[in-house]
Structures are given as structure tokens and as C-alpha cells.
Amino acid sequence: xxxxxxxGASPGPGEPPAEIVSLGQEERFAELPPASRNRLPKxxxxxxxxxxxxxxxxxxxxxxxxxxxxxxxxxxDRKEIEADWNGRxxxxxxxxxxxxxxxxxLARAVQRQARQAIADSDLVVLVVDARGGLRPGDGxxxxxxxxxxxxxxxxxxxxxKVDDVRAAPMTAEFYALGLGEPTPVSATQGLGTGDLLDRMxxxxxxxxPEGEEGPSPGEGEVRLAVIGRxxxxxxSLVNAFLGADRxxxxxxxxxxxxxxxTRLEVEGRPFILVDTAGLRRRTKVAGSVDYYAxxxxxxxxxxxxxxLVVCDATDGVTSEDLRVAExxxxxxxxxxxxxxxxxxxxxxxxxLLDAKARTAARLRxxxxxxxASAKAGRNVxxxxxxxxxxADRAAERLPTPELNRFLSDIQAIRQPPAVRGRRLxxxxxxxxxxxxxxxxxxxxxxxxxxxxxxxxxxxxxxERYRLEGIPLVIDFRERGGxxxxxxxxxxxxxxxx
Numbered sequence: 001x002x003x004x005x006x007x008g009a010s011p012g013p014g015e016p017p018a019e020i021v022s023l024g025q026e027e028r029f030a031e032l033p034p035a036s037r038n039r040l041p042k043x044x045x046x047x048x049x050x051x052x053x054x055x056x057x058x059x060x061x062x063x064x065x066x067x068x069x070x071x072x073x074x075x076x077d078r079k080e081i082e083a084d085w086n087g088r089x090x091x092x093x094x095x096x097x098x099x100x101x102x103x104x105x106l107a108r109a110v111q112r113q114a115r116q117a118i119a120d121s122d123l124v125v126l127v128v129d130a131r132g133g134l135r136p137g138d139g140x141x142x143x144x145x146x147x148x149x150x151x152x153x154x155x156x157x158x159x160x161k162v163d164d165v166r167a168a169p170m171t172a173e174f175y176a177l178g179l180g181e182p183t184p185v186s187a188t189q190g191l192g193t194g195d196l197l198d199r200m201x202x203x204x205x206x207x208x209p210e211g212e213e214g215p216s217p218g219e220g221e222v223r224l225a226v227i228g229r230x231x232x233x234x235x236s237l238v239n240a241f242l243g244a245d246r247x248x249x250x251x252x253x254x255x256x257x258x259x260x261x262t263r264l265e266v267e268g269r270p271f272i273l274v275d276t277a278g279l280r281r282r283t284k285v286a287g288s289v290d291y292y293a294x295x296x297x298x299x300x301x302x303x304x305x306x307x308l309v310v311c312d313a314t315d316g317v318t319s320e321d322l323r324v325a326e327x328x329x330x331x332x333x334x335x336x337x338x339x340x341x342x343x344x345x346x347x348x349x350x351x352l353l354d355a356k357a358r359t360a361a362r363l364r365x366x367x368x369x370x371x372a373s374a375k376a377g378r379n380v381x382x383x384x385x386x387x388x389x390x391a392d393r394a395a396e397r398l399p400t401p402e403l404n405r406f407l408s409d410i411q412a413i414r415q416p417p418a419v420r421g422r423r424l425x426x427x428x429x430x431x432x433x434x435x436x437x438x439x440x441x442x443x444x445x446x447x448x449x450x451x452x453x454x455x456x457x458x459x460x461x462x463e464r465y466r467l468e469g470i471p472l473v474i475d476f477r478e479r480g481g482x483x484x485x486x487x488x489x490x491x492x493x494x495x496x497x
Contacts, residue, residue, distance in 0.1 A: 040082070041090045041204050044117040044153075047127035048137040049097025052160040056127060056187035057081060057094045060197060080261055085197040090204060093117045100140045118145070121153050122207050123200060126179065130159040134173045142177035154203050157182040158196055163189050222266075222391045224384075225274045225304035227328060229320050232312040233340040236374035238262070238273060241384055266388055274304060302331040305391045305435060308383065313339040313371065317355040322362045332436045334394045334470045335367040336387055343373035364455070366462065367469030394470045395434050403429040407441070410460055416453050424448035427479060436471040446478045 045053045061083045079094040095117045096110035118124055124145060128138050145155045159171035162184040174182040183199060185192035226234045242262060262273045301307050307328035311321045317337065328335045339355065355369055370386060372379040407429045416424035425444040432438055439461075443449065458472055 041122040041207075042080070042093055042117075042120055043090055043123045043125060043200055043204070044093045044095060044114075044121035045125050045127060046095050046098060046114050046118060046141065048129070048135065048141065049099055051097070051127045051129040051132075052187045053097070053127045054094055056158065056160060056185065056193075057092050059187045059190060059193050061092055080263075085201050088201045088204065090200075093121060098141055099137055115144075118153065123203050124153050124155040125158050125196075125200065126155055126177070127158045127160050128174055128177075128182070129161055130167070130171050130174075130184065131161040133170075134176060138174075138177060142179055146178055154207060155179045156196070156199055156203065159184050160187055162186050162191065165191065221270045221272050222306065222388060223272045223274065223304045224387050224391075225301050225307045225328070225333070226310060227301055227307055228310035228324055229312075229318075232310045233374050234310045237308075237310060237338070237340060237372070237380070237383070240374040240377060240380045241273060266384055269388065271384075271388070301328045301333055304328075304331075304333050305394065306387045307331075307333045307335045308387055309335060309337045309367075310340050311337060311355075313342045313351070316351055317358045317369070322358065325363055325367065329363070329365050329471050332471050334390045334436070335365065336383070336390060336469055337367050337369045338383055339369065339371045340374055342371040343376040343378060364459075365469055365471060366459075390469060393466060394436060396437075397434055398431050398437075398465060400430045403431060403439070406461065406464060410457060413460075414453075414456065416448065417450055419448045419450065422448055424453070433473075436473060437467070438473040438475065440475045440477055442479055443476050444479055446476050449476055 045057055047053050061081045081092045081094065083090055083092050095114040098111055098114045099107060100111065102108075126138075126142060126145060128134070142155075142157075157174055157177060157179050159174050159182040162168055162171060163186045168184040171182045171184045183192060183196045185196050187193070226238055228234050242264065264271050264273060307325075309321065309325045309328060311317050317339070321337070325335055325337060337355075337359065359367065359369055368386065370379065370383060372383050374380065407426055411426060416426070422445070426441055427444065428442040430440055432440055454474065454476075458474060461472060461474075462468060462470070
């Protein structure tokens with residue numbers, strides 16, 4: 001069928017399907033510069049499991065940033081959240097619940113993450129459960145903090161779950177921790193949180209005076225969301241990017257339960273790396289704590305400039321992987337597919353060709369497919385540089401004269417088909433938005449636009465300007481200023497992705 005190849009279906013005879021780049025062992029890439037953090041003072045929020053740390057962070061930050069659930073142990077990795085009080089910005093670091101008596105592998109990994117958060121912090125807030133009273137786990141953690149665990153940052157005790165001011169006296173027993181006067185708060189009601197923030201800012205003024213911060217976040221940042229099915233190696237890739245165990249890696253599927261933001265610099269550019277929970281079909285996670293993690297992952301894709309969709313090379317590109325890629329594309333996110341675990345030796349060139357065919361048949365945006373191994377470090381720098389280049393292309397504005405030359409060339413290559421004896425005439429083209437790129441084409445009659453020709457136009461635009469993996473929106477506007485019509489190339493309106 002004519003035009004089938006332009007709809008992202010299987011390639012026709014003689015036409016190669018979407019490009020897949022195999023980065024062989026012989027290729028060498030320069031090492032990335034060391035990651036450097038924007039320097040806002042950090043406040044680590046630590047405590048025994050289920051004392052309300054994440055709820056308190058949401059209250060202090062003024063939003064729903066941390067996953068909260070009645071099940072204990074929901075938070076595992078450490079998550080940094082920007083906050084501000086009386087004009088003083090800082091980072092709140094949410095950590096997993098620390099139970100030093102639990103010697104399980106996952107519990108020990110959570111403990112390591114919490115200790116690292118303490119070591120990196122300028123101030124520590126130890127959260128205790130005032131309603132449950134002083135427990136041995138509180139004392140053990142307080143002992144570590146008193147001994148100067150990490151960098152010797154000062155500590156404030158926040159006695160949580162004081163939901164009535166008349167219950168404030170019951171916090172007196174926490175003086176026994178030896179960390180000074182406890183501050184009674186209620187994360188759910190908001191009682192005492194202003195007093196806690198006042199104390200935090202006062203202590204930060206002593207240990208991290210204003211003016212020491214680095215560049216303010218948000219200026220020219222590129223946000224990369226690392227998404228994929230559970231247990232495909234997303235957190236391993238993030239740690240490989242950073243060169244440190246920033247997030248917990250485990251053979252247990254579903255270890256990551258939140259979207260973890262980490263700031264770094266790549267090629268001198270500010271970069272935010274977001275590790276996310278594994279994405280499943282919502283019917284499989286409804287009613288569980290993983291449902292909230294799923295929502296966080298979807299929101300991370302919506303806020304990202306680029307999504308790195310991680311697949312397990314031992315499985316190839318599965319239908320679930322393609323569904324995850326479609327989710328990113330519907331969010332207007334530029335997308336790259338990474339076949340991780342390529343070092344295991346079970347995949348070869350035939351598997352690349354199969355991934356190539358499946359990707360081209362299902363995803364009209366034709367994202368690049370790269371191979372990598374987080375464990376061996378193979379092609380890890382290249383992945384980061386590719387996502388940076390893709391973000392730049394999605395933010396590029398093409399000159400109007402160049403677009404009109406493209407429009408003339410494309411009509412010379414293939415004229416629009418005749419509809420009811422009349423042929424569409426495309427008169428003028430310009431770009432008016434970026435991220436994702438949006439184009440307007442002035443036409444003689446919008447009713448003459450066919451789906452096949454709109455797909456053909458989109459794919460030729462993508463090929464000419466290296467826009468593979470970037471959602472494009474093409475608005476066809478009728479000469480004379482008619483109402484704008486959503487383009488057939490829009491990832492939100494065009495079926496067949």
C-alpha cells in the first residue's frame with residue numbers, strides 16, 4: 001500500500017526500517033566530566049520506619065512530592081526536594097526508614113542510603129513518633145548522630161504526630177536522646193511545622209550562610225527521566241551515570257518506589273537525572289503502594305525533556321517496553337531506547353534487527369535504539385551525551401526560509417494526492433513552538449489533507465532535520481485565517497503510534 005512506510009509500519013521492499021545504532025566495543029568515547037552538584041544547603045530527614053518522614057516533607061515543601069502510604073518502608077532511596085522558608089532556599093532529603101536491628105539486604109541498602117544522606121547534609125532532622133513514644137530504634141539512631149556520624153551536621157529532633165497542642169508535653173521523653181529540645185509537630189495537621197522551619201533556617205544560617213549556594217536550579221536545565229519496566233536496570237544505569245551508588249539496586253523487582261531527582265553537569269550544562277519506579281499496567285498495581293509510585297513515574301515523564309526508555313537486552317524490545325515509550329511520547333517527551341545488559345552475551349545482531357523492526361512498526365516517532373551495559377560501563381557516557389543532543393534538537397527553532405525550502409522540495413518529490421478531483425496546495429510553513437516542536441503550514445483547503453500524506457510529510461521532516469524520537473505537531477491552517485486544526489502529525493491526535 002503506498003505510503004505505508006510513512007505511517008511507521010513495517011518497511012516496504014528496498015527501504016530500510018528505522019535506524020538502530022549498535023555501539024560496538026571498538027568505539028571509544030571521552031569520559032564525561034565529574035558530576036558536580038548545584039550547592040543548596042541540604043537537610044536530611046531521617047528516622048525509624050513509618051514515623052511520618054515523607055508526610056512531614058510534603059508538609060514542609062508545600063506539595064505532594066514524596067510517596068506516602070500507610071504501609072511501612074515505602075521510601076527506600078533518598079530523594080531531594082527543593083523547599084523555601086522566608087526566602088531561604090534549601091533541599092529536603094527524604095530517606096528510607098532506618099531500623100538498625102534489621103539485617104536484611106534491602107534494609108542494609110536503605111541504611112547505607114540514609115547514612116550517605118546524613119554525610120552529605122548540612123543539617124539533620126530526626127523524626128520520632130510522639131504518639132508511639134520513645135523506642136530503642138530512636139535511641140540507636142540518635143547515638144550515631146551524637147557520635148558525629150557522617151560530617152557532624154547539627155541535629156534537630158522533630159516529635160511528629162502531636163495532633164493536638166494539649167499533647168505537646170508528651171514529647172518531653174525525647175530529651176533522653178541527648179539531641180536537645182524536641183520540636184512538637186503534626187505533619188498531617190500542620191501544627192508546629194512553622195516553628196520547625198524557623199529552627200531549621202536558624203541552624204542553616206549558622207552552618208551554611210547564604211551566598212554559598214551555586215547556580216540557582218532551573219536555568220537551562222535538561223531533565224532526563226529514566227523509565228522502563230521493573231527490573232530492567234534503570235537504577236544501575238543511573239548509578240553508572242553518576243559513578244556512585246546514588247539509588248538502591250536489587251534483584252528484587254520494584255525496589256525503586258519514587259522518582260529520584262539528582263542534579264549534575266554534563267558538558268558544562270545543568271542536568272537533572274530522574275530515576276523512576278518500574279512502569280506496569282495500572283490494572284496490575286491498583287490499590288497498592290506501587291500505584292502511587294506509578295503515578296510519580298508518569299508525572300516524571302510529563303515533566304522531562306527527554307525520556308530514556310530502558311529495556312532488558314535479554315528480552316529484546318517487548319510490547320510492554322513499547323507501551324512505556326508510547327507513554328513518554330504522548331507526554332511530548334523526546335525519547336531514546338536503551339537496550340541494557342548487553343554484556344550478558346545472549347543478544348546479537350539478529351536481536352538488534354528484531355528490535356529495529358518492532359520499534360519501526362509500532363512507534364512512528366522512530367526513536368534511536370542504543371545498546372549499553374550499566375554493569376560493565378559499556379556505552380554509558382554515550383547514552384548521556386545522546387540524550388543531551390536530543391534535548392537540544394527538540395529545543396531548536398528552524399528558520400522559516402529553510403522550512404519553506406523543505407516544503408517546496410517535498411512537494412516536488414511527491415505531490416499531495418487528488419481528493420474529489422482537487423489537489424492540496426501547501427503555501428507557507430513556519431515553526432512557532434519548541435519542546436515539542438510545533439509547525440504551522442498554510443494550505444489552500446484543509447479538507448484535502450489525507451492521513452497518509454500528513455504522515456509522509458512528518459517523517460520527511462523528521463529525517464531531514466534529525467528529529468528521530470521527537471514528537472512533532474503540525475497544524476494545517478487554511479488560507480484566509482481559518483480556525484486552527486490539530487495536525488495529523490500531533491502525537492496526541494494521530495493514531496497508529
